[in-house]
Amino acid sequence: MKMILLIVIAMVLGGVGAAGGLYAAGFFGAKEEGPKTDPNKPVLVLAGENAEEIAKAHGMGGEGHDGAAVAGHGSAQKPGKGIDLPTPVNPSAYQATYFQLQAPFTSNMSDTDAFAQISIAVSTYYDMRVIEAIKTHEMAIRSQVLMMLAQQPEMMLGTPEGKRQLQGKIKIIINDILKQKTGYGGIDNVYFTNFVIQ
Structure with missing residues (x-):
């Protein structure tokens, strides 16, 4: 019984470690998106503006x-x-x-x-x-x-x-x-x- 308990604990710790590693690598986090619009894109100029x-x-x-x-x-x-x-x-x-x-x-x-x-x-x-x-x-x-x-x-x-x-x-x-x-x-x-x- 102790042997089964040790195996279960090792599997849980291994799973937590793997999940932590994936989280640290950004696997679960929201992906960073660049700017929604290109900052170099020309913009319209309103009448009267330079x-x-x-x-x-x-x-x-x-x-x-x-x-x-x-x-x-x-x-x-x-x-x-x-x-x-x-x-x-x-x-x-x-x-x-x-x-x-x-x-x-x-x-x-x-x-x-x-x-x-x-x-x-x-x-x-x-x-x-x-x-x-x-x-x-x-x-x-x-x-x-x-x-x-x-x-x-x-x-x-x-x-x-x-x-x-x-x-x-x-x-x-x-x-x-x-x-x-x-x-x-x-x-x-x-x-x-x-x-x-x-």
């Missing part, structure tokens, strides 16, 4: 910003993937920020000897991290826009509808590159500031 101040308040550097926060800004996302930031339901409640890419885009047309030269600007309702990301990744954006522009027929770009379609394609290209490089899109619209076909 997009740069909002970005600084959420972690972006100011003047002299070297792009380190932008390059990692989306680090919660897997490389090559990202999310589209939604367009506000009521855009008039938010501050639009505009940015013009400095150099024009010049490309031959796909079906003639003509060439197109366009200058573009973009707008976002999000903080300056979106604009800083465009500046940081301008070469990738420029390359993709030029490749797409070279595939366009002259007749299409000569019509208002063709130009609207081109705006949409450029918006998709920019947002896709931003999602790949930073984890987030954020461009709401593309504007032509110069459009010449010769």
Whole structure:
């Protein structure tokens, strides 16, 4: 009888020890969850607010910003993937920020000897991290826009509808590159500031 009692006590102590070890390893505790939202995700800027101040308040550097926060800004996302930031339901409640890419885009047309030269600007309702990301990744954006522009027929770009379609394609290209490089899109619209076909 004593032998059975000793075996039962040893089993109980062994079970308690194993349970304690599993508890200490975090097996039974609530799993730690990271932040529910990525702190690097650009935020909407309300009308009357300053997009740069909002970005600084959420972690972006100011003047002299070297792009380190932008390059990692989306680090919660897997490389090559990202999310589209939604367009506000009521855009008039938010501050639009505009940015013009400095150099024009010049490309031959796909079906003639003509060439197109366009200058573009973009707008976002999000903080300056979106604009800083465009500046940081301008070469990738420029390359993709030029490749797409070279595939366009002259007749299409000569019509208002063709130009609207081109705006949409450029918006998709920019947002896709931003999602790949930073984890987030954020461009709401593309504007032509110069459009010449010769």
